[in-house]
Amino acid sequence: MPACYNPFFIKRHCVLIIIGIILICPVTLQATPEKPILAKQKKTIVIDPGHGGHDEGALGPEETVEKNVTLDLARMLATEFENTYRVILTRTDDYFLNIPSRTSTANHEKADLFISIHAGGSFLHQASGITLYFFKEIAEPALTPHTDPSKPFKRINNLSAWSNIQNPHQTTSKILAKSLLNRINEQTIFKKSEILGAPLMVLEGADMPAVCLEIGYITHPDEEKTLTDISVLSNIVQGIRNGIDDFFEKVR
Ligand SMILES: [Zn+2]
Incomplete structure (x- = not known):
């Protein structure tokens, strides 16, 4: 056997x-x-569509409402960013939101950057073009007080609990503003574009790089047409996307 x-x-x-x-x-x-404990964490971006609900913002000659333009742009940005960044909108539909709760969302979510979007035109005399604002205690000489309720000047004599929160981020906020402006200008032609410092309430309590983006002025007849053109909005979204990518490359 x-x-x-x-x-x-x-x-x-x-x-x-x-x-x-x-x-x-x-x-x-x-x-x-061993598997890595955590996947590489995405950067968090909080987008704040200006106005909402009974606060409609500015009104264009053809009755385009600012609150709708800012929400449309914010939603397009959220779609553009969803695969690369963690994106949070301060409001996702047409309802009112006060200014502190907008900034609080960014702080609560520990955002890496905060962008408030407006398209109003009441901030400057004869407003037109694109303007990026960073927080500065004393406004630039070009600025005057205005009536836009979502962008009121901070009352200098009124010490808020949030005073000085944004100040340490002023340099990186300026870098963010420059990155955005450079890239948006590659995509879209505005007659004028600039970066200005202003004591804006929506920025003063943000504990991260933060800017207010005034993306054209619907009170201007030509710009109202521009801001209702979906292809122009898509170009603006691409410019913002590229600007944010550049910013994270610079400050990481
Ligand atoms: Zn506005």
Whole structure:
């Protein structure tokens, strides 16, 4: 009888195989590479569509309402960013939101940057073009007090609990403003574009780089047409996207 048919031979080999498995298994388990505990975390961007609900913002000559333009743009940005960044909108539909709750959302979510969007035109005399605002205690000489309720000047004599929160981020907020403006200008032609410092309430309590983006002025007839053109809005979204990518490359 061949040795491999001998029951005693088979039994002895089975025992040896089992012992081998017991000895090898712990080694095999230990050799398996550990999975990373956390996937690479996405940067968080909070987008704030200006106005909402009974606060309609500015009204264009053709009755385009600012609160709708800002929400449309914010939704397009959220779609554009969804695969790359964690995106949160301060409002997702047409309802009122006060200014502190907008900034609080960014702080609560520990956002890496905060962008408030407006398209109003009441902030400057003869307003037109694109303006990016960063927080500055004293306004630039070009600015005057205005009536836009979502962008009131901070009352200098009224010490708020949020005073000085944004000040340490002023340099990075300016870098963010420049990155955005450079890239938006590559995509869309505005007659004028500039960066200004202003004591805006919506920015003063933000504990991260933060800007207010005045993306054209619907009170201006030409710009009202521009801001209701979906292809122009898509170009603006691409410019903002590129500007944010540049910003994170610079400050990481
Ligand atoms: Zn506005």
